Amino acid sequence: MSSKEEAEDLVDVIIIGAGFAGVTVARELSQRGKRVVILEARDRIGGRTLTENTDFDCAEPLELGGAWVHWLQPHVWSELTRYGLDLNVCDDVQRVMWFAGNQLHSGRPEEFEALIGPSMDIFVRDALSLFPIPDRPINVITNALREADQLSIKDKIEQMHDTPDVVKELLDGFWSINFNCPSNQGAYTQAMRWIARAGGSWQFALQSCGQYTIKKGTIGLLKCMLDDSIPHTTVHLNTIVTNVNQTGKYASVRLSNGKELHAKYVVVTVPLNVLNRITFSPPLNDRKQQAASTGQASCGIKLFIHVRGVPSESFCAYASSDYAINYVQTERCSSLNDKITSDTSILLAFGPDATRINVTDRTAVAKELQRWLPDVEVLQVVCYDWFHDLFSGETWPMLRPGQLTACLSALQEPEKRIRLAGSDYASFYAGSIDGAIESGLRAARTILNELESCVPL
Structure with a gap:
């Protein structure tokens, strides 16, 4: 790239994706005077919020x-406080119906809790020992954590030999709902991370994922955050990225129309299940590629x-x-x-x-x-069919058995001028808006540290 091209074309950061992670990165960088371009494949901002x-x-x-948002989620709650956004409070459930043993049952919430509570308490009892610091789930990877990470939800339920089959069926349903996938696909450790964040209480964890929504909608919060990135951020919709190259002095991004853009850093916020739709040169590290190939x-x-x-x-x-x-x-x-x-x-x-x-x-x-x-x-x-959407390939991200201990640290590692950010790559509330904001803050911080220290890569 010539000095003339550098002056006209080079920006500080290109962000791929205009969801909560991408907009968080843009705001943090633009408020420090950095030039930012967001490239969004869809015709709207929001990512997997709509x-x-x-x-x-x-x-x-x-x-x-x-x-849904909750005050247990520190990053999104801070944003709601910052922008003074009001909340809807969801009403309590008055009756529960459930299938067990092919029979339909009905009762008050306290009756349902009494039925599944003792077994659920057993199921979650190791959450705090596995994750004593829930926002740093892989700070220390113990043998117990490695062993637990090999189990699916279904595996763990089947190990509960003293639990009646009808209750196992209910546990299977409960966790597959929260994972949005069959119970044999989701990692037991992913469930325990969720419980640990709620202090070990499955009841509190359940409340935290369905009690509050934002009165102006998730788009209301996202627009507030994006407005705070003006005038240093430019957003391009309907812009599909095909390649990210960092073999030269700067990173370059190639679009589906053949155009190339250049930046000092690139933040990729696409979900894990579609990460392989972008060609990276040089390739991402082996563990990132493994995680992307397997998908969440x-x-x-x-x-x-x-x-x-x-x-x-x-x-x-x-x-x-x-x-x-x-x-x-x-x-x-x-x-x-x-x-x-x-x-x-x-x-x-x-x-x-x-x-x-x-x-x-x-x-x-x-x-x-x-x-x-x-x-x-x-x-x-x-x-909205998120699973078949070319730019998501998934709903809210839930790790598979083995991925926490094998892949998460690699997914979070910088690769010279490339950072991954998004709910898929979060440490604390992975699978939520809070996790997207958290990972965006992390990516922005590492880039700012390098940009402002002038340390060459």
């Missing part, structure tokens, strides 16, 4: 991707369903990961139901495998719901 108006006639838009576990669906004919009580319903839809609840954010007529309501549902059901087929969705609610009528379904 705040969208629908014709459900709700009082508020729906969150088709990441949605989540492969499910999240859908909102406008229905007629459900109980007036707020409810949730569980089933094992054998079901195409294995969790349903009344949408518990009251404001979303404000404009819904008295005889209809919105349900929120999840399934562990996006390939098992065609969510555009209302009849297929109704058939699954009628397992719990025989008289339900499905009026409309709204869902």
Whole structure:
């Protein structure tokens, strides 16, 4: 690159992806006067969050991707405080339905907790010993952690020999819902990280992932953060990156239209399951490539369903990961139901495998719901298929057995002028908006340290 080209073309940092990780990096760098360019393949910002108006006639838009926040999540909570954003508080569930032994049961939440609680307590009892400092899960990799990391959720459940089969079935359903994948795909250690973050309490952990949403939507927070990066950040939508090269003095990024851009650093925020869609020269280190080739576990669906004919009580319903839809609840954010007529309501549902059901087929969705609610009528379904999206390939990231101890440290390691950032690569709340912000802060800090120390790579 000539000095003339350098003056006209070179920026400090190119960020691939305009989700929470990318926007966090942009804000942190731009506020220190660095020139930043964000390249986003989609026609919108947000990554795996998507705040969208629908014709459900709700009082508020729906969150088709990441949605929930909690004060246990320090990074996102700090951002909500910084920008003074208000929250929706989700209503409590009044009734629980569950399948066990092919039989449908129903009871109050305390009855369901009494059924699964003793076995769940056993399942999670090693969380704090495995992760005594939950925000640094691989600070010290013990033999116990390596051994535990080889287990899937299903493996661990099967080791609980004194647990009745019907309760094992419920544990399988509970964890496959939280992983958004079949229980044999998700790592037991990933579950224990989640429990350790809540002080060892599975009840508190459950509350932390479904109690609060942002009144202005996730897009409201993201726009506040992006506004704080002006005027030093430029965002280009509909811009697909094919290659990242760092063989020369600077890094170069090639676009699908053949154009090349140049920067001192490149931050790649694409999810792990699509990391291999970008060609790196030289290649990423072996463990990064291994993790990208294997991919993380989540492969499910999240859908909102406008229905007629459900109980007036707020409810949730569980089933094992054998079901195409294995969790349903009344949408518990009251404001979303404000404009819904008295005889209809919105349900929120999840399934562990996006390939098992065609969510555009209302009849297929109704058939699954009628397992719990025989008289339900499905009026409309709204869902975004993250698993088949070329730029995500997954829902919220959940590690597979062995990946925590084998791959996470490598995924977080800088490679000269390249950094990975995103919820997939987070230490603390991996799988959430909080994790995306955390990893963005880490990437921005390491780049700023190098830019401002003038240490040559």
